[in-house]
Amino acid sequence: MKNTDTAGLEKEFQDRIDRGEIIEPKDWMPERYRKQLIRMMSQHAHSEVVGMLPEGNWITRAPSLRRKAVLLAKVQDEAGHGLYIYSAAETLGADRKDLLAEFLSGRAKYSSIFNYPTLTWADMGAIGWLVDGAAIINQTALAKCSYGPYARAMIRICKEENFHHKQGYEILSTLMKGSLPQRAMAQDAVNRWWWPSLMMFGPQDANSPNSEELLRWKVKKYSNDELRQRFIDRTVPQAEHIGLSFPDPLLKWNEKRRHYDFGKINWEEFFNVINGRGPCNRERMKARKKADEDGLWVRLAAEAYAAKHPNLN
Amino acid sequence: MSSKNKPGNDLFLYLLRLGDTSLVLSHRLAEWCGHGPILEEDIAMTNISLDLIGQARILLGYASRVEGKGRSEDDLAYLREERAFYNVLLAEQPNGDFACTMVRQLFISSYQFFLFEALQKSADETIAAFAAKSLKEVTYHLRHSSEWVLRLGDGTAESREKTVQAVNELWMYTRDLFDMDSVDRNLLTAGIAPDMNLVKEKWEQKITGVLKESTIPVPPSDAWMASGSREGKHTEHLGYLLAEMQILPRTYPGASW
Amino acid sequence: MSTTENTQWKLWEVFTQPKQGEPYEHAGSLRAPDKEIALQNARDVYARRNEAVSIWVVPSECIAATSPADSGSFFDPANDKVYRHPTFYKTPEGVKF
Numbered sequence: 001m002k003n004t005d006t007a008g009l010e011k012e013f014q015d016r017i018d019r020g021e022i023i024e025p026k027d028w029m030p031e032r033y034r035k036q037l038i039r040m041m042s043q044h045a046h047s048e049v050v051g052m053l054p055e056g057n058w059i060t061r062a063p064s065l066r067r068k069a070v071l072l073a074k075v076q077d078e079a080g081h082g083l084y085i086y087s088a089a090e091t092l093g094a095d096r097k098d099l100l101a102e103f104l105s106g107r108a109k110y111s112s113i114f115n116y117p118t119l120t121w122a123d124m125g126a127i128g129w130l131v132d133g134a135a136i137i138n139q140t141a142l143a144k145c146s147y148g149p150y151a152r153a154m155i156r157i158c159k160e161e162n163f164h165h166k167q168g169y170e171i172l173s174t175l176m177k178g179s180l181p182q183r184a185m186a187q188d189a190v191n192r193w194w195w196p197s198l199m200m201f202g203p204q205d206a207n208s209p210n211s212e213e214l215l216r217w218k219v220k221k222y223s224n225d226e227l228r229q230r231f232i233d234r235t236v237p238q239a240e241h242i243g244l245s246f247p248d249p250l251l252k253w254n255e256k257r258r259h260y261d262f263g264k265i266n267w268e269e270f271f272n273v274i275n276g277r278g279p280c281n282r283e284r285m286k287a288r289k290k291a292d293e294d295g296l297w298v299r300l301a302a303e304a305y306a307a308k309h310p311n312l313n
Numbered sequence: 314m315s316s317k318n319k320p321g322n323d324l325f326l327y328l329l330r331l332g333d334t335s336l337v338l339s340h341r342l343a344e345w346c347g348h349g350p351i352l353e354e355d356i357a358m359t360n361i362s363l364d365l366i367g368q369a370r371i372l373l374g375y376a377s378r379v380e381g382k383g384r385s386e387d388d389l390a391y392l393r394e395e396r397a398f399y400n401v402l403l404a405e406q407p408n409g410d411f412a413c414t415m416v417r418q419l420f421i422s423s424y425q426f427f428l429f430e431a432l433q434k435s436a437d438e439t440i441a442a443f444a445a446k447s448l449k450e451v452t453y454h455l456r457h458s459s460e461w462v463l464r465l466g467d468g469t470a471e472s473r474e475k476t477v478q479a480v481n482e483l484w485m486y487t488r489d490l491f492d493m494d495s496v497d498r499n500l501l502t503a504g505i506a507p508d509m510n511l512v513k514e515k516w517e518q519k520i521t522g523v524l525k526e527s528t529i530p531v532p533p534s535d536a537w538m539a540s541g542s543r544e545g546k547h548t549e550h551l552g553y554l555l556a557e558m559q560i561l562p563r564t565y566p567g568a569s570w
Numbered sequence: 571m572s573t574t575e576n577t578q579w580k581l582w583e584v585f586t587q588p589k590q591g592e593p594y595e596h597a598g599s600l601r602a603p604d605k606e607i608a609l610q611n612a613r614d615v616y617a618r619r620n621e622a623v624s625i626w627v628v629p630s631e632c633i634a635a636t637s638p639a640d641s642g643s644f645f646d647p648a649n650d651k652v653y654r655h656p657t658f659y660k661t662p663e664g665v666k667f
Contacts, residue, residue, distance in 0.1 A: 027638050052347035052355075059343045063561035063570040064387045065336075065373075068343075069366045075346050076359035080615055083352045087599040090581065096601065097578040121561055121570075153598075160619075171570075178568055287348065292576070295350025297475070298411045299577050301468025302603035308467065312604035313629075351578065353600055353611040360614050453613075460606055 017218050022148045025091040033217055034092050036210065037147055039108075040219065041089040042099040047111035048082035050284050054118040055127060063121060067171070071124060074164050081157045088149040104289050112270060113196050115278035122175055122182075122189035128168015130190070130197040130235070136161050137231045138201065146218040173242040183243075190239070191247045198262075199270045201228040207267070232260050323496045324437070325379045326399065327506060329389070330496075330543070332372030333400035336390060337551070338421060339365035340558060341408055350411055357457060361418070364450040371443050391562040395552050396545040403486040405551040412465050412475040416483055418458035419523060424490045425451045427515040431507035440505065459523050466527025473528065480529055488538035490516070496543070579603045581630040584612040586622035594626055602627070 010030055016023070023029055052075050059075060062068035086096045102108040113131055118124070136158060143154035175186040202208055202224040214220040222230075232251075239246060250263035272278065306312050342362035349355030373386040384392075403421055408414045429451055432444035465472040491513040493501075500506035524531050541547065561570070579601040585594040597616040602608035608627040617625065636644055652658045661667065 024638075026635065049352065056347035059346055060340060060557050061560055063391070063568075065366060065370050065390055067570055069363060069370075072343055072346065072359055072363055072366070076356055076363070076618075079347075079349075079352050079355045079359070080618075083356070083600060083615060084598060086352075090599070095578075097576055100578065101576065156598075174570060179565065181565065182568060291348045291350070294348075294410070295354075296576060297469065297471050298350035298354075298465070299579060299603070301472030302464045302607065303577060303579065304468045304472075305464040306604035309604070312606060351601065353602065353607075353615060356618075357610065357614040360618060457610055460610070464603075464607075 014216075017146050017216075020218075021146075022151065023146050024148045032213075033219075036214065036217075037150065037219060038089055038092050038094045038099075040214075041085050041092075041150055042094065042102065043109050043111070045082045045085035045089060045099070046103045046108055047114065048078050048085060050110045050114045050288065052078045052082075053284055053287055054114055054116070054280070055124060057118050058121060058124050061121070062124075067124075070167050074128070074167065077160050077164065081153075081160070084153040084156060085150075088147075088153040091149045100292065104285070104292055106276070106285065109274060111200060112273040112278060113200050114284060115273050115280045116192070116196055117280050119192070120185050120189060122172065122185040123193070125168050125171030125175065125186065126189040126193040128164050128166075129172055129238075130168070130193050131200065132161055132164040132168060133235060134197045134200040134231050136165055137227050137234075141221050141227060144218075144221055150219075169238065169242075172244065176242045176244065187244060190244050194246045194248070195265065195269075196273075198228055198232070198265055199267075201225075201231065203267065203270070204265075229259055232262055236260050321379055321381075323499045324505065325376055326496050327500055328372050328376035328379060328440075330399040330401075332369050332376055332389075333398050334404045334421070334425075335365040335372065336369035337398070337400040337554065338404040338417075339363075339369060340554060341404065341406075342414070342418075344408055345414065358414075361454050361457065364447075364454065368443075368447050368450070371447075375439050375443070387562065391559045395547055395555060398547065398551060398555065399542060399545055400551075401486070401542045402489045402539055402548055403483060405548060405554060406483060406486060407550055409479065409482075410475055412472065413479040413482065415458050415461040415465060416476065416479040418454065419462050420483060420487055420490070420520065422451055422454040422458050423516050423519050423523075424512070426455050427512045427519075428507065428509075431512060435506065436504035462523055462529070463527050466524070466529045476527065477529055480524065481532060484532040484536055485539050489540045489542050492540050492543050494543045582608045582612075582627045583630050583633060584608075584616050585626040585628070586612075586616055587624040588621060590623055594624075597621070599630060 009028055013023075013028065013030060013033070023033075055071060055075050055078075059068065059071050062071050086099060089099060090096060099108070103110070118127070139154045139158050139161065143151055143158055145151050145154070172186050172190070175182045202211075205211060205223045205225045208224055211220065211223060215223065236246070236251065236253075248263045250261060252261050253259075254261045273281070339362045342358050342365065345358045346355065346362070349358055369390070370386055373389045377384050377386055377389055401421070401424075403417060406413075406417060426448070429444040429448040433441055433448065435441040435444065462476065465476040467473070491509040493509050497506055497509060501508055521531055539548070562568070580603070581599055582602050582605075583599050584597045586597040587594045597612070600608070600611050600615050602611050605627060609625060612625045612627050613622075616622065
């Protein structure tokens with residue numbers, strides 16, 4: 001009896017999705033939809049928060065006051081984006097505290113891109129242009145996803161993230177107009193960030209275990225490979241425009257496909273980094289754990305104060 | 314220092330003092346970015362840091378025009394050495410824990426609040442306009458840091474202890490905020506800068522009030538006090554801060570970024 | 571540090587007024603220990619791009635909401651009351667309203 005009920009509800013749910021309806025927090029949804037969304041959103045939120053670290057690394061060394069203000073505002077936005085997405089995940093009954101505990105214990109994942117080191121100032125350009133460029137393509141797709149709060153968070157984030165992308169490109173194009181060492185710095189950064197950026201779209205469709213279900217639920221609207229191709233097609237001409245190249249001898253316009261062809265991605269590296277075997281995984285986790293532990297007495301103090309002053313509640 | 318006696322030079326030095334204080338404090342707060350006690354507070358400290366860097370740009374930009382030697386705001390920020398920086402000593406003190414950062418912020422925001430309030434009436438129109446704009450920012454910084462010192466002081470036993478310690482450690486740098494030398498006196502006579510003794514009185518009243526409400530004892534009036542920022546004599550911390558901040562423009566002389 | 575004693579503060583809903591005279595809109599939520607910090611955090615999180623001239627914060631637990639099961643009985647009955655809308659009424663031609 002119960003089984004047929006659930007089956008009926010599930011069918012109705014799928015029909016709503018197929019009609020393009022948006023699911024809101026209190027609507028009935030399959031438990032697996034809820035779980036998958038919490039997983040995706042919390043990974044996304046953790047990524048935003050960890051994403052503050054590689055760029056935060058250069059705020060105090062930004063080479064002009066203008067650049068410093070811009071970078072600071074950008075990293076601040078990432079904290080905001082993490083916050084928006086945690087809030088969206090909380091509408092599904094998850095608690096930020098529990099999501100953070102999952103993350104700090106190493107059980108929850110975050111985007112592998114932030115486990116690469118930022119070695120020079122040009123990395124700020126490469127991250128803004130490539131990493132944020134890839135993120136925008138992912139997030140623009142998510143802004144149309146079937147879960148209302150997630151979609152709305154993405155709309156807000158995409159609006160804010162556009163400046164991130166542009167400031168990155170501006171950093172690189174300024175370097176490319178500069179001295180020989182500056183141009184070399186820019187090219188080196190792009191060489192290091194290109195392949196990891198392509199990995200940001202996730203494994204190839206054939207190896208992406210969650211994709212089929214997420215596409216059916218319209219949580220994802222496009223496959224990993226489609227979005228990756230879109231990113232490459234958009235980015236290559238931008239690189240050419242300022243005289244940068246990508247470290248891929250197979251990267252070439254294919255007139256027949258009307259797309260760029262590109263070389264093979266090193267998926268072994270991707271899975272290694274995702275699973276904790278990347279250059280900065282340890283530092284990133286250590287930094288976030290330290291912030292949480294060092295902040296605990298502050299959070300407790302504020303709660304103790306609020307308990308003493310009921311008029312503040 | 315007799316070559317520095319021209320009135321334009323007084324104004325230039327005065328602008329550096331104000332601008333360097335905002336710049337150096339902004340730098341310190343930016344060090345928190347990504348490491349704050351909770352996401353919301355991370356965002357709040359960054360906002361304050363951004364206000365301060367905005368202030369620094371206005372002040373150093375004006376200083377560069379007053380000097381008239383073609384040094385840009387960035388040249389002033391990135392190519393001066395420790396002894397040519399004039400920020401107050403308190404601004405360069407390391408972040409320490411969150412209590413230390415909030416107490417430092419309370420002390421400096423309160424100082425900036427009463428200083429900028431007075432500077433709104435400066436005979437120098439650019440300074441007056443700057444003060445009016447920045448006073449709004451600083452009013453918020455003061456509210457933010459006062460509310461936090463209240464919570465930390467009157468929160469848990471642990472937070473109270475850390476706050477008492479922070480006040481005791483930073484107190485010795487508070488007289489330096491109000492020291493006056495010939496630059497201050499000349500600009501006071503010209504109606505450009507206020508009498509720092511009056512600023513100090515208001516500051517003491519405000520800080521005593523916040524500390525009392527936070528159950529934190531006010532350090533004794535005979536406590537030893539550091540000074541020297543007016544002459545560019547700093548604590549050892551500033552050199553490291555500048556080394557980090559200035560590395561790129563110094564490594565690539567003349568480069569554009 | 572055990573996670574049971576950890577805290578991320580309580581949840582608040584933030585409403586912002588984009589311009590004077592306009593209605594307040596739900597901007598999002600955040601964590602804060604009390605209403606003063608909730609207001610400050612709301613200002614820093616949801617109004618740092620000039621999005622608001624005024625802010626309300628409400629503890630999330632204080633908000634009551636209709637559930638999807640209510641939607642039939644709450645909202646459908648309003649479907650057929652066309653007489654509540656001005657277009658329902660005929661007026662002589664040439665009269666201005």
